[in-house]
């Protein structure tokens with residue numbers, strides 16, 4: 001019997017397992033498919049909420065904590081595993097004219113570096129940007145990671161540190177006796193444990209339903225396009241009308257994303273490709289002649305307000321959640337993993353935990 005069974009090997013499950021291992025627990029992760037092939041692979045890796053001033057404090061609190069920790073974390077992973085997560089401080093250039101003042105004030109209140117660029121100075125900083133944009137606000141310290149590299153490094157570091165990951169091992173339901181967790185029933189048999197952490201991403205709500213527990217986490221599809229551009233075409237992450245372009249170190253540019261309520265479908269659509277392509281070319285006309293190398297979709301773990309559920313489920317001893325990170329699981333992940341490990345081990349939480357408390361799940365939360 002291991003100390004903690006973690007259900008789901010996405011970024012949240014892996015980061016949580018790492019924190020629990022560092023706190024002295026023996027941890028096994030059960031994954032229904034392959035490690036980190038779902039939302040955590042598919043996402044953009046922008047280390048900031050988009051339009052952060054529109055989000056509640058509990059989201060920005062987790063993001064801010066993680067943003068500080070990310071450079072050291074990626075460096076450590078690189079040293080341990082030889083895999084570079086490509087943490088790059090690209091800056092976040094926001095082209096939505098009507099929010100300039102709000103953005104600037106929000107950043108200044110929090111002492112977050114922010115710059116206002118106009119006309120020629122904007123064009124000089126981002127020469128391929130369409131001339132229709134005469135003005136932009138740049139959050140100059142915002143960084144990105146390359147998701148597939150980050151999760152590969154993380155996976156390797158977990159295996160090297162002795163954390164067990166059982167792939168192709170779907171959990172059917174939890175074993176709960178007299179309001180205490182006693183194990184999980186998987187397609188490969190019963191795994192006994194007195195502590196279970198659910199990090200099953202978009203599937204978390206569906207999984208808990210099998211135990212008549214109600215958690216409003218559901219899949220929200222996001223489609224992405226990858227342009228095979230040359231290195232240096234873009235310098236910053238660009239954001240306009242909710243769509244973004246992310247320049248990777250090798251020149252490839254990611255265009256995202258759609259936000260679609262279509263259940264558990266990973267299908268990609270012509271309509272989304274057309275929309276994303278049109279937006280991309282409006283921002284950066286040079287993309288019109290650049291090949292689209294790939295088009296994919298991921299399922300975000302959508303929660304009603306985007307605030308994740310972190311901590312013990314009231315009334316069921318040994319059941320914990322770290323799920324529902326919706327659009328920002330990468331940037332919130334380091335902080336939420338630290339917090340859930342603190343709540344499991346009973347150490348003083350790094351940040352106020354009550355904003356994320358799952359409650360009893362016996363009726364609709366959120």
Ligand SMILES: Cc1cc2nc3c(=O)[nH]c(=O)nc-3n(C[C@H](O)[C@H](O)[C@H](O)COP(=O)(O)OP(=O)(O)OC[C@H]3O[C@@H](n4cnc5c(N)ncnc54)[C@H](O)[C@@H]3O)c2cc1C
Pocket residue numbers: 007008009010011012013030031032033034035036037038039040041042043044045046047048169170171172199200201202203204207221222223224256257297298299300301323324325326327328329330331332
């Ligand atoms: C298109 C797109 C763009 C995004 N961009 C960003 C961004 O720029 N910045 C950012 O911070 N976030 C971004 N996100 C969001 C971020 O990717 C997610 O919030 C995050 O990956 C969620 O991680 P997770 O581990 O909870 O979920 P997942 O990565 O989906 O992992 C959950 C895992 O649980 C497994 N599982 C489910 N049910 C079971 C079961 N019954 N038994 C065993 N295993 C199970 C699944 O197979 C899966 O591997 C984006 C997401 C998408 C889709």
